[in-house]
Amino acid sequence: MQFGQLKRRDFIALLGGAATWPVVARAQRAHRIGVLETTSAALNAANFDALRQGLRQHGYIEGQNLVIEYRSADGRAERFSDLAAELVRLNVDLIVTRGTPAIFAAKNATKTIPVVMAASGDPLGAGVVAGLARPGGNVTGLSAFVTELQAKRLELLREMVPRINRIAALLNMSSPAEPPQWEETKAAARTLAIEPQLLDVRKPEDLGRAFETAIKQRADALVVGINVLTHNLR
Secondary structure, three states: OHHHHHHHHHHHHHHHHHHHHHHHHHHOOOEEEEEEEOOOOOOOHHHHHHHHHHHHHHHOEEEEOOEEEEOOOOOHHHHHHHHHHHHHHHHOOOOEEHHHHHHHHHHHHHOOEEEEEEOOOOOOOOOOOOOOOOOOOOOEOOOOOOHHHHHHHHHHHHHOOOOOOEEEEOOOOOOOOOHHHHHHHHHHHOOOOOEEEEEOOOHHHHHHHHHHHHHHHOOOOOEOOOHHHHHHOO
């Protein structure tokens, strides 16, 4: 009888220990998320804190079962390729990106690691995804519909300042997402009898010259494209 009781206790203890093995293994294995951003973590604190808070709500806590590898291009889009390759070498489980150049860099760096777009101006038009309902590949996320909103932005600008005759568009034409925005801006401006002016800014030193040009040509208002450069130096 005693022997039978010992066997039963040993079996229960063994079963209980076995039930905890996967839990222990999961606890020891930290998930690793790569973040490919346009700006530093300090400048991007509000968005970054919101990401961490959302992850905490789902049980992913930094220092316990989560590691976040944050990489910023600091306004230099040409850095994205190297930063994306670095995240792939770190074997992250997921890459979160913002902006079309970052998305392309991540997409080119890996075909297997999931890539989530926190924001993209026009992922379909830029060729990032095959479709909005079924993006295909390893990329998914959010579209900002920036191109589609250009006309509405000009309409709102005209309502705010009815006397506008000339607008300057501050865009980075090297970004795949921004040439379509310029075309939409020109079409909307013509409809509203506004003269559009392109200010192509691709690096920080272009900004000063762009503002000088806008002043010389007497632009009444400025439309700023959302890209790596303008966001970092806003």
